[in-house]
Amino acid sequence: MRKEPLIPGIGVVTDIRRDTPDVKTFRVVGLDGKKPFEHIPGQCAFLSMPGIGEALFSITSSPTNTEYMEFSIKKCGCVTEWLHQIEVGQQITIRGPYGNGFPVETDFKGKDLVFIAGGIGLAPLRSIINYVRDKRENYGKVTIIYGSRSDDDLVDYEEIKNEWVNEPDFSVYLTIDRETPTWDGHVGFVPNYVKEVGLDNTATAVLCGPPIMIKFTLANLQELGFKTNQIFTTLELKMKCAIGKCGRCNVGDKYVCKDGPVFRCDQLNELPNEY
């Protein structure tokens, strides 16, 4: 018999790290101790606790990680609040992968890539950045611009400090919105920083973050000469099925769960402004 897509499998949380005051990263394996399923960067999975609810999260770990899957989750609703209080060893349900993911084998191949993230927006980008790092020969230069409200809110991935900054042809720019006594790096909003770091406008840009950041960054990238077909972003809408059937997540004739969450900005411009 065919498997019912809405029925999940069981996952086990094997590690929990606190990245910011309201973001934690959860490591998940299947009951057999292996990675629950294969995915491509940018795809999502539904996690749930029976009785609490199901919610969709982007998969933060890279597909090149063969041992487990990771999710960076910000506390902002019932499911996430529940997740934030669990301990290692907790079982959850998991189903996926869902969505189109980033075109890592097509549009992105051989390109210089600029990743621009705000706040928790780094979560989906972490998957593709680590993927690109592991398949270095397939891609050009990588620029990462990442900002948050404060240094406390910068998602604290080990690899930012220990790996990305040391990687040849990787440039990493971090910024926070307002000065704090503990921060000696750049201060300023992401959209403005994007104009300052000297981007090459032949690169392909990927944006992920709060809508307001996306809006201003998009405008500034276009000012720098980026065309909308060089810019990709992801959308986040309410979802229940993730398989294009429950009718909730459409923008025009596209279902974000199935046809997205990754969209090229010129394609997005052809859709109704309802996201």
Add this chain to the structure above:
Amino acid sequence: MMKISLKNLPELYSFIAKKNDLYLPIFKAGQVDFAKWDKDAIVDLNKLKTTKSAKDVFFPQSQDLVRFEVDGKKISIDEPIMPTNKQVIFGVKACDNRSFELLDMAFVEDYPDTFYEMRRANTTIVTLACAKPDEACFCKAYGIDAADPKGDVSTWIVDGYLHWMPNTDKGIELTTEVKDFFELDMDNSAVENQQSEIRAIIDRLPYSNIDLSKFTPDKLLELFNSPKWKALSEACLGCGTCTFVCPTCQCYDVKDFKTKTGVQRFKCWDSCMFADFTKCAHGNTRPSQMQRYRQRFMHKLVYFPSNHDGVYSCVGCGRCVQKCPQMLNIVKVIKTLGEDK
């Protein structure tokens, strides 16, 4: 073709019901809806339209998905109970029958809904021609012929007889099982006369020739951005009646229910007309009733066709025309937006 006197139908029902769950238009609580037949049921084959559509038979209002047991940090999942019963649905009108094909496009293409798929596979559909279509019907606009209702078996009621004609392998199988209840019917003229009468009535109905030509996927943005949606939707209560009676509305919710011993996850009909349908922790993509109203009709007339080779997700059954407490409906939308040049 074969025929059976209407007087003998109860015997036929009881024979079919021995091996199948038999669904018929049944009068209950003041209205007629498809429901499981038993010997006390009041069958009403003359009712033109059941209040709710026939979609429950494949897409029930509530469907259990899976049951979980939670024990400390451990979760176990029970195997789902699949709908393996054989079903016969009898008396389906041409529009509702067509709606099953549209639901197939929604539920079976990509990530098939296994509950829906299994019910479809296990069900034999016996349709019935509409002797007297009413003024809210506009199935003809979608190329549906109420006089030739299709399905696995087509039937017509004329002069005290039900005329029976199988169309598919499933229909032939059922026909073989029930043939002893029927007499041979060599003269097709009774049915043919009724067919011409039905088609003549339909040609005179007010919405039969409603103009859908404006609703094409390439007009998506233009139609979406039309200033007319505001006035069109102003009276909408967001009650969702139109979506619950509609044979092609597919939206659902997935929910958990805590039982004494575990958690039951189920899915149930939902409505894009409801204010919280798209509301989540980050906000709401359709915060106004205008947007929700626009979504329902854009889905049926533009988005669905754009994803399914131009096929509209409406069968012209007229239920939303008759049931909306505010007299809003898809016909008004088609007329108002379809007029724009």
